Amino acid sequence: MDMKATKKKLGMKERYRILTRDLGWEPGYQSKKAIFPYVEYEGIKVHDWDKWEDPFRLTMDAYWKYQAEKERKFYAIIDAHAQNNGHLNLTDARYLSALKIFLQAISPGEYAAHKGFARIGREFPGVGTQVACQMQAIDEIRHAQTQIHAMSNYNRYYDGFHAFADARDRIWYTSVARSFFDDAMSAGPFEFMIAIGFSFEYVLTNLLFVPFMSGAAYNGDMATVTFGFSAQSDEARHMTLGLECIKFMLEQDPDNLPIVQGWIDKWFWRGFRVLGLVSTMMDYMLPKRVMSWREAWEIYGVENGGALFRDLARYGIRPPKGWDDAEQAIDHMSHQFMLGLYQWSFGTAFHSWIPSDDDMAWLSAKYPDTFDRYYRPRWAHIKKLKAAGTPFKNYGLARLCQCCQLPCVFTEPGDPTLTCHRETVYKGEKYQFCSDGCKDIFEHEPEKYIQAWLPMPALFSELGGDVAAWMDWVSLRDGADNGDYDGSRDQRHFDEWRGLATSNL
């Protein structure tokens, strides 16, 4: 039976009001304080939650529709990639090391972000905020899933993908990302928003995702490019949420400024340390490189970040405290990291290698002030050791930073030839750090960071220093997942299969 519509469809604005703001109500038999107990202890003062603007005005019904459409496209391409042996279109299987690090360190971060946004969606009193956080919580779990699904194809053919969850929890180079998210999730809701919504999503995501997804495209990895596209429109929404939150806090009360500034200082530095992994992927692990880490920093750090902080200056916000130290580290960090990854490669669930002569020529062109002077001599010596049949393995495990949990591979600001040594004593216990930035973060909240579970000391405290037992415990298969790419099973398989696909031998 045909019925005549008596009423016009709701307009966008009205629809948003009804499906979002209209869902809130004034509690009758419980106090607001009892319902939202975590919203005040961080010291952020909010006078009017209705001032929270959601620039996207997305309602849940529309959200589901968009996301479902993206999922359908994503899985169609992933299936095609699997059926057509898409892995043989890679430039080279060295590329997979970047992917393995991403899967072990970053994808679990998406899942952690999901848990965090689900939590703060409950903890914030404002309805607009609750809905936005709820959507982001669903986005983040979708990102974790699509990334895992996209990369699971590679697990059929290559080593190092099979136990990413164990690697996330137990291995040493992932703890920089894990501790970043653990730190954020054990903070209050406002600090969480600055950590993930602002620092990670707004200031740093471009440096992580743009080079990484372009790297995937340059190196023939359609599976990864596809999840990049599928996540892209979400990221735009996340960035807006982060920026909106920071402006909201600053506009609500002038007392919020010093607290927010402290969080920006802290989370910029913590995020910058996570990016250390990314710098190495960009400069060393992509067989076909997109741009250098230095070039990416110029665009996404200096230009975009600079514009952002100029915009926030009207609220009294200044650029993060560690900005100058970060700028100094740009020309060094990828080299310092890769040298570390190579000498500890017996303990990594991915392969590393000595850069070829061509690679070194590229690095010296991109880093004219630092590579030949500081890093080429080390690589040259390592190459000599390998040629002599005594490849360099550093079995002296590394001192880890109590805050970012990375090996202390970083040098003194102003002296790239000297390791940065920082330490402090708290309640009679000594703690070591990689930098002033990390030491400052510790000293602001020592009761939090003294609890850090540091993977390398734990090898001694929990496993008595037994490296073979440690490998079992982190699900690392010695001789398959770890070590030099040169001579690895990944290298052999890729060359053999690609040979079958492209020749008649």
Add this chain to the structure above:
Amino acid sequence: MAVTSLKEYIGVARDRVENYGGKQIVYLSWDHHLLFAAPLMLCLPPATPFGEVLRGPLAALLQADPDAAALDWNEVEWLKDNQPFVPDPSLSLAGNGIGHKDQLRFRTPGRNTLLAAA
């Protein structure tokens, strides 16, 4: 306030010396010798004579550096807590006042092959 929290909060330090089965952590690094990407971590009984640490585990780890063969422990300058320090090789770690998670640095002025090659 030592942590931002709803009420008083006391953390538990994870790396206390009691957790290391009678041993302790010592960090060692050779200034300006960055072939070793980070300070080295050793886990040793506090009664280990300092000279034995130098001749044993440390010497083994340092071998890869081209300056290692010429190292003369009588000539190196030491730092502990980033301050000048004079260890007695015949005394133990404990006897030298080297505590759990202490960082020792040593310097060999004039010897820096991998940097000079640049």
